[in-house]
Amino acid sequence: MNYTFHWAPALKAWPQLLWGAVVTLEIAVLSMILGVMIAIALALFSKSNSKLLRGINSVWVELARNTPALFQVYMVYFGLGSLGLRLDSYPSLVVGITFNCAGYLAEAFRGGLRAIPETQVRAARSLGMSAPKVFIFIVLPQLFRIVFYPITNQMVWAILMTSLGVVVGLTNDLMGVTQQMSVVTFRTFEYFALAAILYYALAKFVTLGAGVLARRLFQY
């Protein structure tokens, strides 16, 4: 092997990579918050009596689960663009990941809703709570406990999925920064190895943090 590794310039770029990691985390958190909200709505849709709402749920879930995430991001970036809705690469990445996460989480939430006994809802209703109140104070807290593990899993997935942004021209997330620097310096291996370490650290941070959080929240 006649190749000398040049780690110095890559290590000098550490601050930029770290900022990229912050942007990556920001995209992941943003799309997870949106995704969880949509997933709750979709899970409720799947239980409703309206055929239209159930249809929306099943179309969303099947599309999100049966096409590649990259295709979904492409569809938002190029496809919606031709409908006259031009989104930048950052928002279209967020929309794409949100779509994907919502589809996967909706299934988990649907299973979680089934695990909450119907009698509790009826008891709360007969105590005089309104339906939204029952959902927020009785169902949701228990639901979050059941789906906590799927949510953390999906959060790690969301972080990994942000790397798709580079394909639609995002330049300020971790993958985008790394790509730009490696194109400028031709030190592909060094930069991408550093990026891999950062992604690994982010994923570990999320799983360990979730473990600590779970122990604090669900100790009884």
Add this chain to the structure above:
Amino acid sequence: MVLQRAAGSLLDVFRSIPLLIQFVLINSVNSLLRLGLSTFKVACLVLAIYTAAYCTELVRAGILSVPSITRRAGRSLGLTYLQDLREIVFPIAVKVVLPNWIGLTLGVMKDTSLVLWIGITELLRSSQSIVTRTQEPLLVLAIAGLIYFLMSFPVARLGTMLEKKWTPND
């Protein structure tokens, strides 16, 4: 034990790094070491390692799902360890593993779209080059999505069907 933990954390690394970065890294290692593999082979290699990382978890869960009493009974009837694995663990574990394994296969099938980044023309890449020619992104992408969907949906349905059929007492 040490080996077990080392294997576990190594596989965890492959699960926590974006596939896109794994493609780029292995591809650059390929050219640094002058291994002379084609990008297609690199892509297959990366996807294989990535799949193995997930499949290990599935197989482990499958083996753990076999009650240890059953295995002990088999061993005390005089089966060797390998016979126990083949005749007792395998038939029971397969029913747990196979539905998830189908899901994993579909996941990998969808992840193949990422190989366009290291310069392989697959479904998504070729639809993109058609888009640049015809300037009809919505139509072409919708067709590509339909192809993905048609490949994935029936198999996914089969997976859920098997899961329902084989889940005991449900």
